[in-house]
Amino acid sequence: MITIYDIAKKANVSAMTVSKVINQTGRISPATRERVQQVIEELGYIPNSNARSLVLQRTQMLSLLITDITNPFYTTLARGAEDAANQRGYRLLFSNSDEDYGKEKNYVETILSTRVDGVLFAPAGDRSLNHLKQLQERNIPFVILDRTVPGITSDVIAGDSREGALQLIRYLTNLGHRHIALVNGSSEVSTARLREEGYMEGLREAELPFDSGLILRTGYRDFSDEKGIDRLLAHQLKPTAIFAANNMLAIGVIRLLRKRGVRVPEDISVVCFDDLDLASAFDPFLTVAAQPAYDFGAIGMQMLIDRIEGKAPEQPQTVIMPSELRIRASASVPSE
Amino acid sequence: MITIYDIAKKANVSAMTVSKVINQTGRISPATRERVQQVIEELGYIPNSNARSLVLQRTQMLSLLITDITNPFYTTLARGAEDAANQRGYRLLFSNSDEDYGKEKNYVETILSTRVDGVLFAPAGDRSLNHLKQLQERNIPFVILDRTVPGITSDVIAGDSREGALQLIRYLTNLGHRHIALVNGSSEVSTARLREEGYMEGLREAELPFDSGLILRTGYRDFSDEKGIDRLLAHQLKPTAIFAANNMLAIGVIRLLRKRGVRVPEDISVVCFDDLDLASAFDPFLTVAAQPAYDFGAIGMQMLIDRIEGKAPEQPQTVIMPSELRIRASASVPSE
DNA sequence: TTGTAGGCGTTATCAC
């Protein structure tokens, strides 16, 4: 392995001089600078960032922890985070918890042992509390992303789940729907709770009764609860519309409906939170409350770096991003 | 920061003993082992992996370099790679080059400075040659993923682009299509060349003439070449089918066709390489040659780790993954 | 402007 000493020897200077050339610190004559740079070039020297981190107590590396890498919301968000990090001179370490507390725990350990300078953290749910506390104990700056966790005070960037859900329900009730089902994520996840609140509020506004038989609670990914769907469809007052609390749930719901010969939107309307960028691009089908995923990542990353670099206000900041109703074809007036 | 010395002091042993407990190396009495572990637990000590890497000359970290994080082919692949890496005790550093040689170059520098133990590398194209050579010079093991690069000999895992394309063209010609356009990626990318070969072979088999006016070459992502599409549509022998060389191109093509009032498949059939998992889940529309994305990642990662751990045969291995024709609705018999 | 000494947190080696 080529070290700073190899460069030093070949350039007839000390290692320190080489270090100074690399980091542009201290004064050195143009002549030696030139010579050193030539040798660095020639030998293709690249500093060992582990050694550097060890002495600097800084890795110039950040972590992004997301909960589902196959969800386009998070991959778009990841690009925003990556772009922002790179722009400000940081490298980004991606981690993917798969909505699993166990994997999340492992990643937190990795994060801690890697000594990254900060974390943009999308918690799996309320039980992520301990993981976040662990970061706080070590004084690792972090920004909570997408979901809040009761018991933790920190910078947060999240969507307006309540309002977005309300918009969707309003849209459905305006179309004339009276029986609207909710297929939601786990109640352990803040966005699921808020979307349910928005749903309830929407019913209230339209003076519709709440019917717990129209609610199905599950996880945010890999939805395939056949029994649950059958239960909804068999409910005494069969729903004419379903609000899926995120895009992955909507996909599952529509797939299961089609499997049963139920047409969308002719027989049942479906709306959801989060867009499906790719699918929507060539087939504008799903009516959604879209969140600005890229900005979630980009702005969250800015907040994190500002915090790390001491450019943020002392008290924790909360940024709430609005969502946008995109009316397309998956919801229509109820058939009856 | 809690170090191994803090543990040592509190447990009344030397740092070495603590190290031995952590790494389960050397002999130590159950009593002290117990005591040390207790203190580790108590203080929540997590070893500094930078310091460890420095002395071990090994980071237990691997890089996955993909070219488009918004492409579901690559995110699914990423999950496969991640699962395999974690299973074998490695952490994974994701990087995303956006099909951009400049970004790729930066990531290679990062990889080199981080001293990862190996890289699963999807090259942006033939001009990635220098980047790969750089890795070879440093003796960083790597497996080339998805695309080959002339001039580099190494382990490779890739799809059968030629055969997959051939299948798609055969399918189209069997339906009766005589004028089939190709919207391809850059000729600098091996998969684009091979898919074009498959396309040509398919034409030959069906005894169709080759018509260069039916070929549009562009990049694999962000397709929006309006003029190019117009040129294809205005061609003297208007195509009745389009073969898009990957999923992202297909999306762009269909979007632009719809924008022009051209219906798919009624007016023009469209087929492509790679599936769109999410979109296909709830709307089985695109007829594709699907590649086993998860296995690309999982198997590629196994190859890489085998290579690193000296468990691979000496000479470089090449694994070619078959693709699978999935017939759905985006292609039908030609209208005329 | 340049170089020396010491230390960042960990582990391999080799004594005790």
Next chain:
DNA sequence: GTGATAACGCCTACAA
């Protein structure tokens, strides 16, 4: 079974 020492590659502080 346990511990002292040196080393991994780099940078800060200080001296020349």
